[in-house]
Amino acid sequence: MKYRYLVVSDTNNIIDYIYASPKFKMIRGASILLDELNIVETVRIAEEFGGLVLSTGGGEARVLFERKEDAEGYMTAIQRKYLEATDEVSLSIVNVERREHELMHDWLQRAEERLRLSEIAKYKKKIHNISIAPIMKRCDSCHQRAAEKGLEVEEMHCCRSCYNKKKAFDGLKEKIDSPKFSDQDGDLSGLEEVYQQLIKEVPFQRVEKMSDLVGDEPSDSFIGFIYADGKGIGQLFKGDLERETDDETFIRRYKEISKGLKDSLISAAVEAYKKCLEIGFEEEEFRVDFSSIGGDDFAAIINGKHATVYTYYLLKYFNLFTKNKINLKEGKHLAAGIIIAKSTYPIHQLYNLAYELMAKTKAESNESTLDFQILYDSNITSIDEKRMNIDGRDLYVRTYRIGDSDDQHLSFKDLYEKARKLKERKFPSSKIKAIYRITAEPSKLMMEFEWREWLSRLEKEHKEIFFEWNKKFRKTPFAFERNGIPYTPLRDLFDLYEFVDEKVVME
Structure with a gap:
């Protein structure tokens, strides 16, 4: 040995x-x-x-x-x-x-x-260097640790931890802006590899501050926090490797898998970016700030209007690249949670909620899935506060497939296209609010009566979108069923409506 x-x-x-x-x-x-x-x-x-x-x-x-x-x-x-x-x-x-x-x-x-x-x-105990002696001044950035003399950042007195973070931010900015960066080989972190590929292949715009991700329109003031994690990745290191007796063979294949996962995630992040530009998102507005890319973990912040579509393609390409780069019969899958909220929403809370969504959708299916939630209330601390079940009926879908719809989960692409077509056909926004009231009606008879009354006031071209999706929409907004429980995608549909660009057709 x-x-x-x-x-x-x-x-x-x-x-x-x-x-x-x-x-x-x-x-x-x-x-x-x-x-x-x-x-x-x-x-x-x-x-x-x-x-x-x-x-x-x-x-x-x-x-x-x-x-x-x-x-x-x-x-x-x-x-x-x-x-x-x-x-x-x-x-x-x-x-x-x-x-x-x-x-x-x-x-x-x-x-x-x-x-x-x-x-x-x-x-797992938290290690820090805060003295037990009285602190003369706390850090102006984190307000937790002791500020140190001589460590000033943008007129703030900082602790060494925050000072080092700012140095790292400035260092990467300087590195990316260097003309030599696009041709640099070796010794690149995961984030640097993503930026390098994007600079080579697309009109990439770096994000320096949160305001770079938002625009002037009301829906543009929202950001999307994406958190994705792999499904069944541990199984990759089993199979043939589990009983492999030759060390050299084991090490070679283990390293191939590890590198393949990393390369697949980076390539998926880049290709998803390129695809979003290809299908019609404006170059000047489309920006992604990558927070974490490592192994099968991914986190990013993006404009709210682009978040769900970018995530869809990220998951789709990850599945494709893992199949090719790791030489698998079937590609591996990611689960993603997306929180869309005002840019003033605390980022740490966005992370917690996106992680919660990811964990929920990861448990729902073995395939590539995403879940999203749009927040207007800054007091939400758990997704369960937004998800309701009324008299045995689910008001939210919770999990969307990247592939076609099946008897368990709807396709996100179908949901997006229904919202896009409604917007393209000038569906009146004044009709949307009633859906939230109708679907929350406890009485099934009253709910179905109000639904049919609502439908009767729609233009034919708008009704057709619902009826083509599912014929049961003629009678009830709860047109789908999973494990014997009726559910409706309409709240998800109209939540997404404001964040859909009718000119961008998903492929």
Whole structure:
């Protein structure tokens, strides 16, 4: 056995770190720093100690070593690097020695289990450097940690953590703006790879502040927060690898899969961007601020009008690229949650809600799915507060497929096209409000009566859109059924209506 020691690590207190400050540049700087540490610095330090990196991404890393002292040296160095760069982010990290005749797959699985136990027992405590002595001045950015003399950012007195975040933001900005950036090879983080590809292939516009993502129209003042995560990705590392006895074969395939996932997500992010421009979104208005791209994790902020369509293509292309880049019979899937809200909505809350949506839709299906919610109320703290069931009828669909509709889930493309056609045919906005009242009517008889009365006042060209979608709309707004429970997509349809561009036809 050439490799005897496996070091597995994962980052701690990430959400607290990224969203400690409400300021956009600090949030972005935190993401940039973590991406650089995880993708670039981890590899560099591992190689310094003679390690072989199996995978990095999403804050995690797996590195093989021949000698115990090299593994321990790497552990010390990488933990020090994280604390020096962030001033507060710690690592959960374990070094697991291989047993005699142990298969590499079993070794990795055992190390992962040890890491999770280690996280629970020890490392998940938040580490910070706030002195127990009286603080003379708190950081003007995060309002949590002690400001340090000489660390000023845009007339703010900052703690070292926020100061480093701003430096990272400025550093990436300077790097991207360099004429040499598009041709730079090697040592690129996931975010840098995305930006590099976009600069080469499209009229890409970098986002410097939140106002860059919004416009003058009422619907343009909304932003979309997208969070996506892979489905069944762990199964990729099983199958043939689970019983593989040859270490070289295992390592080669494991690295191929890890790299394939990363490359697929980056390529999907770029192709989705290009596709949105191709189908008609204006170049001057279309911008995406990528917050996280690593492994199978994706987060981004985008104008609310573009959020759902961009996400649709992101999921579609990820499935296509994983099939081709990892050489699979069927591509892998992502689940995505999208929150569309006013640009003044706290970003950390957008993240929490988008993550909640992602988790819900991930549990609904094994295929590529998305869920979205448009928020007008800044007091919402949970998606369940918006989702209602009236007398055994669901008022929201919750999960949309990227493929065609089936008996369990509707297609998002169908929903979007119905909204687009209504807008194209000048459906009167004054008719929309009544739908929310009608669908919430507890009495089934009264609900169906009011629905038919509402339909009777529509133009024929508008009625046809509903009837073509499902003939049951002639009688009830709850035209679909899943697991014996009637549901309606009409609230989703009219929520989306204001954020649909009638000139943009999805393909």
